[in-house]
Amino acid sequence: MDPAEDLLKPVHCVSHTLQKTARVVAGLYAGELRSCGLSRGQFPILQQLEALGGGVPLSVLARRLYMDRTTLTRNLTPLERAGLVVREVDPDDARIRRVTITAAGRARLVEGREAWRRAQSQTLERIGVDAWRLLEDELRHVRKALS
Amino acid sequence: MDPAEDLLKPVHCVSHTLQKTARVVAGLYAGELRSCGLSRGQFPILQQLEALGGGVPLSVLARRLYMDRTTLTRNLTPLERAGLVVREVDPDDARIRRVTITAAGRARLVEGREAWRRAQSQTLERIGVDAWRLLEDELRHVRKALS
DNA sequence: ACCCATAGCGTGTAATTACACTTACTGGAG
DNA sequence: CTCCAGTAAGTGTAATTACACGCTATGGGT
Numbered sequence: 465m466d467p468a469e470d471l472l473k474p475v476h477c478v479s480h481t482l483q484k485t486a487r488v489v490a491g492l493y494a495g496e497l498r499s500c501g502l503s504r505g506q507f508p509i510l511q512q513l514e515a516l517g518g519g520v521p522l523s524v525l526a527r528r529l530y531m532d533r534t535t536l537t538r539n540l541t542p543l544e545r546a547g548l549v550v551r552e553v554d555p556d557d558a559r560i561r562r563v564t565i566t567a568a569g570r571a572r573l574v575e576g577r578e579a580w581r582r583a584q585s586q587t588l589e590r591i592g593v594d595a596w597r598l599l600e601d602e603l604r605h606v607r608k609a610l611s
Numbered sequence: 612m613d614p615a616e617d618l619l620k621p622v623h624c625v626s627h628t629l630q631k632t633a634r635v636v637a638g639l640y641a642g643e644l645r646s647c648g649l650s651r652g653q654f655p656i657l658q659q660l661e662a663l664g665g666g667v668p669l670s671v672l673a674r675r676l677y678m679d680r681t682t683l684t685r686n687l688t689p690l691e692r693a694g695l696v697v698r699e700v701d702p703d704d705a706r707i708r709r710v711t712i713t714a715a716g717r718a719r720l721v722e723g724r725e726a727w728r729r730a731q732s733q734t735l736e737r738i739g740v741d742a743w744r745l746l747e748d749e750l751r752h753v754r755k756a757l758s
Numbered sequence: 759a760c761c762c763a764t765a766g767c768g769t770g771t772a773a774t775t776a777c778a779c780t781t782a783c784t785g786g787a788g
Numbered sequence: 789c790t791c792c793a794g795t796a797a798g799t800g801t802a803a804t805t806a807c808a809c810g811c812t813a814t815g816g817g818t
Contacts, residue, residue, distance in 0.1 A: 468740040474727060475662075478734045478743060479633070479640040480655045484677035485750045486629040487805080488757050493626040494806090505774060508627045515622075523796065530631035532776050537798060539774075559783045559796040580621060587625045590756045593615040596625060599749050602742060603632045609737045610635050634775080641776090652804060670766065682805050684768060689803095706766040706813050 489587065496583040500575040505539050507580060510565055510573045513549060518564035521554070525563055530607060548572055636734065643730040647722040652686050654727060657712055657720045660696060665711035668701075672710055677754060695719055 470476070494504045502510070512528055513520065522540075526533040540563065543549045548569035554560035565573070588596055617623070641651045649657070659675055660667065669687075673680040687710065690696045695716035701707035712720070735743055 468735055471735055471740060471743065472728055472731055474655075474658045474724065476743075476747060477640075477655065477658075477727070477731060478738075479636045479651060479730070481747060481750050482629065482633040482636055485754050486626070486633045487679075488677055488754050489626045489629055491806085492757065493624075503773070504626060508621075508624065511621045511624075521796080530635055532634075533797075534777085534799085535775050538776095542773095557784070557796085561797065577621065580624070581619055584619055584623075584625065587757065588615055588618055591625075591753050592756075593618060595749060595752060596618060596623075599746070599753070600623060600628060602746050602749070603628055605742060606738050606746070607632050607635050609739075610639065610734065638776085650803070668766080679806050680766085681768075681807085685806095686804075704766085704814070708767070 492587060493580065493583040496579040497576060500572065500579050502572065502576045502579075506543055507573075507576050509536070509539060509543065510548060510569055510576065513563060513565040514570060514573060519552075519562045520564070522551075522561045522563055530611065543569070639734060640727065640730040643726040644723060647719065647726050649719065649723045649726075653690055654720075654723050656683070656686060656690065657695065657716055657723065660710060660712040661717060661720060666699075666709040667711070669698075669708045669710055677758065690716070 474480075490504060497504055497507055508529060509525070512525060516525070516528070522536060523533055526536045529536065531539075540549060540551065544551055546568075548566060550564050550566055551561045552564070554562050621627075637651060640654075644651055644654055655676060656672070659672060663672070663675070669683060670680055673683045676683065678686075687696060687698065691698055693715075695713055697711050697713055698708045699711070701709050
């Protein structure tokens with residue numbers, strides 16, 4: 465309240481600052497990923513699915529990605545049609561949809577990672593490795609604090 | 612290249628990290644701003660327009676907001692219909708659209724700032740004032756480095 | 759006076775996001 | 789067994805974003 469009077473002016477908006485920075489960065493990654501037919505929203509999903517090992521309830525996946533559950537549902541549909549993931553009803557609880565990456569999905573992920581790596585390299589080169597190490601920790605802290 | 616081998620793994624994706632953090636924060640601001648009929652995309656536009664004093668070419672405004680020019684065009688349309696901004700053709704160069712905030716727009720901005728201030732306060736309180744001071748500088752650095 | 763490269767904008771279309779609401783299912787209380 | 793509160797997920801709808809493309813206007817060269 466008192467200690468940060470200057471930060472309560474709209475120029476210092478946390479939301480807008482994050483938003484516009486994310487937009488600037490996103491363009492670079494989308495450009496590289498386009499070459500392998502993955503959008504910048506799809507890549508993190510496949511990535512996370514592989515990391516979690518498969519059979520992940522949709523809600524759990526959504527939380528991991530800090531993504532709205534319904535948004536994830538929409539993003540999953542084209543991936544399923546492309547055969548990169550499968551959505552199966554849990555045998556013990558028919559409410560739960562267990563999502564798993566397929567072999568085709570893993571193959572696509574290999575291509576995707578090359579494209580992604582190019583974008584990440586360029587980005588790190590421009591902003592500096594040390595700067596990103598700092599930033600990454602601070603952003604994690606923000607997410608923890610707000611969710 | 613060599614010095615940051617660990618940062619070239621998808622867990623450390625700059626784009627996705629910024630994206631998801633922005634999403635988490637955005638929800639808070641959108642909730643508060645809804646009470647005054649401004650979306651979280653509209654508030655920064657009015658804010659910047661007032662700061663720039665009026666008669667701003669659309670392209671210039673877009674650059675200031677780190678926003679795609681065509682996205683700004685779309686976001687401006689509802690604001691114009693609501694009478695909060697006006698778009699006028701430059702008398703000396705008919706290609707240029709000069710955007711200006713109206714009196715009604717400034718009035719709405721006053722309401723908006725109260726709502727925004729609540730969101731910003733809550734956010735700062737949770738993430739910490741010092742953390743944000745650091746973060747804000749680093750995010751600015753990222754934008755400069757990539758655009 | 760004419761032509762044309764360029765600048766500034768708008769539109770078609772598509773991807774992404776999320777709120778409000780609905781549907782389907784589970785497990786336990788009575 | 790029945791009912792119902794709560795949980796998991798999908799859908800209707802709308803806002804946000806941006807790429808590709810097309811339009812109009814400008815200014816300089818010929």
